[in-house]
Amino acid sequence: MLKTFKMGGVHPEENKFAENSRIETIDAPELMYVMLNQNLGAPSVAIVKKGDTVKTGQLIAKGEVFISANVHSPVSGTVEKIDSWTDASGYRKPVIIIKKEGDVWDDGIDTSDSLVKEISASKEEIVELVKASGIVGLGGATFPTHVKLMVPQGKKAEYLIINAVECEPYLTADHRVMLEKGHEVMVGIQVLMKALDVSKALVGIENNKPEAISHLTKIASSYPGITVQGLKVKYPQGAEKQLIKALINREVPSGKLPIEVGCVVQNVGTALAVYEAVQKRKPLIERVVTVTGKNVKKPSNFMVRVGTPISLLLEKAGGIPDGTGKIVNGGPMMGKAIPNTDIPVTKGTSGILLMTNKEAARVKEYNCIRCGRCTTVCPMGLEPFLLGLAGENLNWEIAEKERSMDCIECGSCQYTCPSGRPLLDNIRLCKLKVGQIIRNRNK
Amino acid sequence: MNMLTISGSPHVHARGDASKIMRIVILALLPAMVGSFILFGLGAVQVFLVSVLSCIVFEYLIQKFLLKGKSTIGDGSAIITGMLLAFNVPSNLPIWIMIIGALVAIGVGKMSFGGLGKNPFNPALVGRVFLLISWPVQMTSWPKPLSSAGGLTDVVTGPTPLGILKESDGFAQAMSNTNMPDYISMLWGNMGGSVGEVSAILLLLGAIIMLATRVITWHIPVSFLAGAVLFSGALWLSDSTYYADPVFHLLTGGMMLGVFFMATDMVTSPMNPVGMLIFGFMCGLLTILIRVFGAYPEGVSFAILIMNAFVPLLNKIKPKRFGEVVNNG
Ligand code: SF4
Ligand code: SF4
Numbered sequence: 001m002l003k004t005f006k007m008g009g010v011h012p013e014e015n016k017f018a019e020n021s022r023i024e025t026i027d028a029p030e031l032m033y034v035m036l037n038q039n040l041g042a043p044s045v046a047i048v049k050k051g052d053t054v055k056t057g058q059l060i061a062k063g064e065v066f067i068s069a070n071v072h073s074p075v076s077g078t079v080e081k082i083d084s085w086t087d088a089s090g091y092r093k094p095v096i097i098i099k100k101e102g103d104v105w106d107d108g109i110d111t112s113d114s115l116v117k118e119i120s121a122s123k124e125e126i127v128e129l130v131k132a133s134g135i136v137g138l139g140g141a142t143f144p145t146h147v148k149l150m151v152p153q154g155k156k157a158e159y160l161i162i163n164a165v166e167c168e169p170y171l172t173a174d175h176r177v178m179l180e181k182g183h184e185v186m187v188g189i190q191v192l193m194k195a196l197d198v199s200k201a202l203v204g205i206e207n208n209k210p211e212a213i214s215h216l217t218k219i220a221s222s223y224p225g226i227t228v229q230g231l232k233v234k235y236p237q238g239a240e241k242q243l244i245k246a247l248i249n250r251e252v253p254s255g256k257l258p259i260e261v262g263c264v265v266q267n268v269g270t271a272l273a274v275y276e277a278v279q280k281r282k283p284l285i286e287r288v289v290t291v292t293g294k295n296v297k298k299p300s301n302f303m304v305r306v307g308t309p310i311s312l313l314l315e316k317a318g319g320i321p322d323g324t325g326k327i328v329n330g331g332p333m334m335g336k337a338i339p340n341t342d343i344p345v346t347k348g349t350s351g352i353l354l355m356t357n358k359e360a361a362r363v364k365e366y367n368c369i370r371c372g373r374c375t376t377v378c379p380m381g382l383e384p385f386l387l388g389l390a391g392e393n394l395n396w397e398i399a400e401k402e403r404s405m406d407c408i409e410c411g412s413c414q415y416t417c418p419s420g421r422p423l424l425d426n427i428r429l430c431k432l433k434v435g436q437i438i439r440n441r442n443k
Numbered sequence: 444m445n446m447l448t449i450s451g452s453p454h455v456h457a458r459g460d461a462s463k464i465m466r467i468v469i470l471a472l473l474p475a476m477v478g479s480f481i482l483f484g485l486g487a488v489q490v491f492l493v494s495v496l497s498c499i500v501f502e503y504l505i506q507k508f509l510l511k512g513k514s515t516i517g518d519g520s521a522i523i524t525g526m527l528l529a530f531n532v533p534s535n536l537p538i539w540i541m542i543i544g545a546l547v548a549i550g551v552g553k554m555s556f557g558g559l560g561k562n563p564f565n566p567a568l569v570g571r572v573f574l575l576i577s578w579p580v581q582m583t584s585w586p587k588p589l590s591s592a593g594g595l596t597d598v599v600t601g602p603t604p605l606g607i608l609k610e611s612d613g614f615a616q617a618m619s620n621t622n623m624p625d626y627i628s629m630l631w632g633n634m635g636g637s638v639g640e641v642s643a644i645l646l647l648l649g650a651i652i653m654l655a656t657r658v659i660t661w662h663i664p665v666s667f668l669a670g671a672v673l674f675s676g677a678l679w680l681s682d683s684t685y686y687a688d689p690v691f692h693l694l695t696g697g698m699m700l701g702v703f704f705m706a707t708d709m710v711t712s713p714m715n716p717v718g719m720l721i722f723g724f725m726c727g728l729l730t731i732l733i734r735v736f737g738a739y740p741e742g743v744s745f746a747i748l749i750m751n752a753f754v755p756l757l758n759k760i761k762p763k764r765f766g767e768v769v770n771n772g
Contacts, residue, residue: 007763007765010457012457013455241765251765252766253767254764254765254766255766256766324447326447326450327447328454330452332454333452335452335454337447338447353454355454359455360448360454361448362456366460366518367559369464369559369560370560370710371709371714372709372713372714375762378762380764380765380766381767382762382764403764409452414453414456416457418460418463418464420456420460424453425451
């Protein structure tokens with residue numbers, strides 16, 4: 001029996017159309033839009049000004065508080081403007097616009113392809129380099145990675161868990177990274193292990209990626225301490241708590257972080273970024289983005305510089321198909337619908353999904369028929385119909401009592417509801433309000 | 444470029460919606476319906492047509508003129524209520540009584556609470572029990588199957604097996620009554636009874652359709668049957684000449700209809716597995732209790748209605764929360 005998490009879960013159609021498309025590098029366009037809010041936490045603060053010349057990989061904005069991240073120039077050229085620009089949230093956010101001139105890298109960055117296996121940096125140096133390089137969780141959550149590498153006093157990390165589940169339908173970026181950059185990923189994992197001082201790393205991969213499992217299992221033998229574990233396909237296995245449950249059967253307590261049960265979880269793409277940062281001194285300025293959809297001519301995986309408008313990616317994937325009604329930044333279960341294609345790629349962009357009008361339409365709404373399916377599929381053991389109702393009735397007391405804050409916004413409930421109830425819309429509202437209430441209470 | 448839709452995740456939805464669930468239930472009811480046409484003939488056809496049409500019309504009118512909302516008859520639930528109500532009456536029921544039954548089922552049983560999903564009691568059972576109390580004579584005159592299949596009038600009526608049992612002095616005496624069908628006849632439905640409750644086999648076929656398509660889960664049917672079998676079995680073991688055996692109870696009095704189609708109604712049954720098991724088991728116990736010790740010969744409808752009232756309580760049972768009971772082994 002393959003391992004998986006026990007409670008809840010769903011099986012959306014996988015539709016991994018781009019799984020066999022090799023990673024293709026896209027050259028940066030003339031104008032790059034580098035957002036300053038690419039990480040969870042505080043936005044970064046620009047340290048360049050209009051007219052400055054910058055090199056590729058040069059620091060241009062700083063994470064000034066603990067939970068924030070540095071941002072580097074993805075190209076060489078001049079700072080055109082410091083302005084605001086619509087990002088995936090649909091709101092205007094601060095941006096540094098850079099006009100590209102050539103591709104001259106900052107000093108000290110190793111841009112060659114050669115694999116550097118020997119880890120010379122010390123534990124402290126690794127954390128410092130990860131922080132300096134602006135690395136954030138590349139699975140989409142964009143939590144600053146250096147924060148996760150600093151284990152709080154009194155806690156001990158026992159396992160490094162590598163999230164290579166890619167449980168979102170359609171997305172294939174992590175899959176391609178494992179197949180094409182397997183060794184770099186493995187060294188990256190070892191760097192992370194050294195930083196965390198753990199001897200065991202578990203790489204969780206869902207069974208729908210057999211080549212990735214066999215490839216990584218094969219090369220893992222030359223990287224001590226790393227075990228590759230195949231998992232039964234089930235959404236949302238890529239959620240931290242569910243992944244830990246699936247791999248080592250430990251349950252992260254409500255409201256707590258994985259370190260509570262001795263785990264630190266990092267995405268497989270993040271492991272690659274850590275390799276580049278520590279072994280090649282290369283900051284995080286590019287990532288792999290899947291561009292896909294049922295009618296997309298050429299479903300692809302692109303290596304792109306952060307700041308590239310997604311319109312360019314869509315063009316390279318064969319253009320926007322007729323009848324496209326929705327464009328999603330991320331996967332279909334947790335991604336965000338975006339208002340236009342001028343939005344740039346950020347560190348958290350794992351994929352761009354184009355949906356037809358028909359797919360984009362929500363199912364017809366009926367009254368809740370009390371079928372209980374939302375409860376059955378909720379991986380957190382919540383009762384989404386109750387929370388949805390609490391949201392509709394603006395009853396934040398019930399929302400808090402019924403643990404809306406435990407919701408991981410995986411969308412399984414709304415995906416399943418035969419009455420097409422907008423459950424997650426309402427639960428998000430609950431979380432927002434209950435969050436405010438709790439913060440006010442603790443003041 | 445055309446306008447892009449902006450909405451919150453998830454952006455995909457599982458196949459099937461509420462109306463599809465309703466269509467599957469209707470499909471699952473079809474074998475027993477066709478069976479009833481063969482067994483009871485035109486009377487059954489008439490009862491079905493009147494019941495289903497009345498339910499649809501009443502729902503439409505109430506929604507339009509009293510609740511003033513969008514028409515809801517498209518979801519198919521009124522059809523199901525109509526079919527289930529027809530299943531629960533004798534095939535020679537006068538048309539006007541049938542229409543009143545439909546009005547009570549839809550009007551009182553469902554729409555007075557706000558329509559689909561809001562009613563605490565199974566609407567078809569509300570209609571049925573109302574009729575049973577108001578017109579006990581018409582509701583308990585049972586045409587004999589096959590012999591009645593010809594026409595609408597002059598049907599031969601006879602008692603139901605449970606009726607015979609109630610009138611007799613014990614099970615052994617009841618079984619020696621010449622009107623009592625044997626178990627094989629009961630299985631196929633060749634006995635007196637409501638339109639759709641008689642054929643256990645055809646109802647089971649429908650049950651398999653609903654289980655296979657996951658419209659219902661096993662919890663309620665299995666616990667219902669377990670409750671009925673355990674209780675009736677215990678009584679039978681204590682005195683097998685007086686109390687009927689469990690097989691008799693399972694094959695008669697709309698047990699299969701109740702177990703698979705009435706108790707499993709999503710709206711009026713618990714939403715969590717533990718609640719479902721308690722609900723089903725209690726339905727089974729109560730059914731036998733009413734049949735054996737109550738004034739009415741059959742108890743399925745009453746048992747389910749009583750348990751419907753406990754559903755809000757049973758829904759208070761919370762699922763196990765992730766991260767609540769910490770097991771870090
Ligand atoms: S309530 Fe939250 S955690 Fe549970 S299924 Fe819905 S979105 Fe997922
Ligand atoms: S899945 Fe939808 S219809 Fe079923 S109980 Fe939950 S909210 Fe109600």
